[in-house]
Amino acid sequence: MRRKTGATLVLLHRATRITVHTKPCVGILVTLLTFVFCSFLFGHLPILWRMLRKREFMHDLFLQWAEKYGPIVRLNAFHRVSVMILSPEGVKEFLMSPQYPKDRLVYGRIFNLFGERFLGNGLVTVCNHEHWHKQRKIMDPAFSRTYLIGLMETFNEKAEDLMEKLEEKADGKKEFSMLRMMNRVTMDIIAKVAFGLELNALSDDQTPFPHAVTLVLEGMTKTRIPLFQYMPGKQKLVKEVKESLKLLRRVGKECIDRRREAIQNGKEATLDILTQILKGDALEETRDDENILDNFITFFVAGHETTANQLSFTVMALAQHPEILKRLQAEVDDVLGAKRDIGYEDLGKLAYLSQVLKESLRLYPPVPGTVRWMEKEHVINGIRIPANTTLVFSTYIMGRMERYFKDPLTFNPDRFSRDAPKPYYCYFPFSLGPRSCIGQVFAQMEAKVVMAKLLQRFEFQLVPGQSFKLLEAGTFRPLDGVMCKLKPRSPARGCQA
Numbered sequence: 093m094r095r096k097t098g099a100t101l102v103l104l105h106r107a108t109r110i111t112v113h114t115k116p117c118v119g120i121l122v123t124l125l126t127f128v129f130c131s132f133l134f135g136h137l138p139i140l141w142r143m144l145r146k147r148e149f150m151h152d153l154f155l156q157w158a159e160k161y162g163p164i165v166r167l168n169a170f171h172r173v174s175v176m177i178l179s180p181e182g183v184k185e186f187l188m189s190p191q192y193p194k195d196r197l198v199y200g201r202i203f204n205l206f207g208e209r210f211l212g213n214g215l216v217t218v219c220n221h222e223h224w225h226k227q228r229k230i231m232d233p234a235f236s237r238t239y240l241i242g243l244m245e246t247f248n249e250k251a252e253d254l255m256e257k258l259e260e261k262a263d264g265k266k267e268f269s270m271l272r273m274m275n276r277v278t279m280d281i282i283a284k285v286a287f288g289l290e291l292n293a294l295s296d297d298q299t300p301f302p303h304a305v306t307l308v309l310e311g312m313t314k315t316r317i318p319l320f321q322y323m324p325g326k327q328k329l330v331k332e333v334k335e336s337l338k339l340l341r342r343v344g345k346e347c348i349d350r351r352r353e354a355i356q357n358g359k360e361a362t363l364d365i366l367t368q369i370l371k372g373d374a375l376e377e378t379r380d381d382e383n384i385l386d387n388f389i390t391f392f393v394a395g396h397e398t399t400a401n402q403l404s405f406t407v408m409a410l411a412q413h414p415e416i417l418k419r420l421q422a423e424v425d426d427v428l429g430a431k432r433d434i435g436y437e438d439l440g441k442l443a444y445l446s447q448v449l450k451e452s453l454r455l456y457p458p459v460p461g462t463v464r465w466m467e468k469e470h471v472i473n474g475i476r477i478p479a480n481t482t483l484v485f486s487t488y489i490m491g492r493m494e495r496y497f498k499d500p501l502t503f504n505p506d507r508f509s510r511d512a513p514k515p516y517y518c519y520f521p522f523s524l525g526p527r528s529c530i531g532q533v534f535a536q537m538e539a540k541v542v543m544a545k546l547l548q549r550f551e552f553q554l555v556p557g558q559s560f561k562l563l564e565a566g567t568f569r570p571l572d573g574v575m576c577k578l579k580p581r582s583p584a585r586g587c588q589a
Contacts, residue, residue, distance in 0.1 A: 135168025
């Protein structure tokens with residue numbers, strides 16, 4: 093492997109720049125000391141820590157390195173080596189095989205937050221393949237085609253609640269955050285269809301759940317800053333994150349206890365995620381309520397946050413591309429007309445909407461990628477990767493690389509048309525292989541229903557002056573929240589029951 097990578101050269105360049113106005117000998121000394129101290133002791137961590145503190149988006153820096161130095165980029169952190177694998181060959185090799193587990197060090201960081209249990213050994217974070225496979229097998233029936241078709245009624249019901257809230261704002265003047273509204277509707281959906289909970293987050297501004305999830309995800313990001321919880325002025329946030337985690341797990345336990353009691357009393361259980369979690373518990377010889385709660389939190393947080401971000405990014409992109417928006421509205425009008433309840437068969441007819449959602453995920457994936465652990469030495473793209481190395485895979489970076497997507501920063505849904513070449517192993521917003529996201533079909537059905545109703549009913553425009561930057565806060569989300577104004581599309585476009 094190359095001893096000096098692009099990342100190291102960038103760091104040296106930055107160190108050199110700060111010596112311009114000093115005496116030559118002092119400048120050289122400072123440069124050498126900075127290079128030695130940062131590169132050989134901390135590696136690239138000082139760069140990343142600084143960007144985290146300033147809330148800068150470090151993934152664009154990684155993209156620059158990948159474009160300049162090639163698809164295999166080495167990152168150093170103390171004595172640990174991480175390698176970004178940004179080639180289709182590498183993605184196929186490592187993600188499609190079960191022999192490369194998730195990195196325990198990386199995923200262990202979200203086992204708990206500030207000493208309070210968070211995702212624990214849930215389906216996303218568990219590293220032991222046998223334990224993961226057992227959990228996944230138990231969960232699969234809750235994501236079967238039959239069950240998902242049965243969710244259309246709830247998808248329609250909660251999406252209608254959102255439309256009613258948006259109608260109150262649709263005077264062409266009120267400004268509001270589309271991200272906030274999408275967060276609340278997806279939270280209501282996952283709570284109802286997964287756990288039988290009626291949160292009414294859309295209607296009740298006082299419900300603590302949305303704020304609690306936001307705080308937890310912020311805490312997840314902050315834990316990467318060394319000694320964050322001991323920094324002056326940060327104790328309040330740390331305390332709020334811990335209280336939010338306690339709230340989520342307390343509500344989860346109450347929900348689980350009620351469902352378990354109902355099942356024991358002979359009441360017919362709904363085939364939802366919670367029932368599957370409890371079935372798995374019943375199959376285990378040793379009851380593990382903490383692991384049950386891990387999966388409750390995993391599905392609750394991941395099941396709403398990522399879809400809300402995807403929907404918000406899609407609105408942001410469409411508002412910047414009126415020609416694409418017009419074509420998409422024409423498809424929705426042709427397929428749905430003024431129909432109020434969207435059927436499962438309608439989803440398959442909304443082909444261009446599928447393309448738009450996929451293109452949104454290419455440019456703005458809520459989850460940027462995944463991490464694996466490689467125990468044995470391997471050669472990929474002609475470069476030797478040593479044993480005991482963390483492998484980082486980024487659909488965000490690969491989705492924006494010229495070598496994989498022509499004119500990659502242009503929003504172009506036709507990339508995903510039926511006749512277009514398939515982007516094999518360079519596009520994986522739901523990961524790939526055996527550890528791919530169990531909820532991807534669920535999420536895209538939900539996104540289609542919400543988006544189709546929004547397009548059917550409203551014209552939307554972005555409030556001027558906001559940026560289109562991304563924020564990393566546990567997931568990728570729009571930095572400014574997608575501030576919008578709405579108008580009804582047409583007074584004559586009434587909805588049929």
